[in-house]
């Protein structure tokens with residue numbers, strides 16, 4: 001298949017935890033809210049930005065996708081990833097971004113964490129959701145990254161696809177989320193300004 005697209009950004013003001021560290025930001029996004037959060041983080045910490053893609057994408061139809069995800073979660077099914085990360089071992093800090101799906105970590109992220117060994121790395125979760133929160137997703141990351149240092153994650157309200165509200169990361173919401181991300185990255189020691 002075609003190679004995975006990786007966007008590169010230079011870091012601006014690395015905090016102590018990021019000095020001499022290589023950053024990877026991997027995210028899953030259907031309606032681009034988590035993607036927008038990933039891009040804000042990328043601007044602030046630099047590194048490589050990668051969108052997680054599947055061999056067989058989920059359907060366009062919302063409820064069909066909800067039902068498929070529920071079935072996959074029930075069976076522990078791990079969908080096959082199209083995305084391949086070149087030499088995961090070279091990264092020290094791995095951001096993991098995803099929407100809440102069925103109050104869980106989405107199956108593609110379970111696939112990612114099953115496929116790539118993040119032992120010894122710093123793992124940083126981030127999330128968007130329809131207002132019902134992160135569910136069990138951050139806990140699942142801790143379980144699947146038992147040998148990583150999992151930092152405090154970031155979560156914000158994104159779209160509500162069920163109600164036809166898709167992308168919301170613009171105007172005042174975008175400005176607000178930029179500020180929240182700035183404060184969060186500072187709090188966990190990844191940026192200094």
Ligand SMILES: Cc1cc2nc3c(=O)[nH]c(=O)nc-3n(C[C@H](O)[C@H](O)[C@H](O)COP(=O)(O)O)c2cc1C
Pocket residue numbers: 028029030031032033034035062065066069098099100101102103104128129130131132133135157158159160161166
């Ligand atoms: C299959 C599916 C299941 C979802 N389940 C939940 C949920 O359990 N709780 C919640 O708050 N939002 C849920 N949502 C809404 C998304 O988490 C929310 O719209 C998010 O911002 C989407 O991120 P994205 O734009 O990066 O795809 C679900 C969305 C989809 C498509």
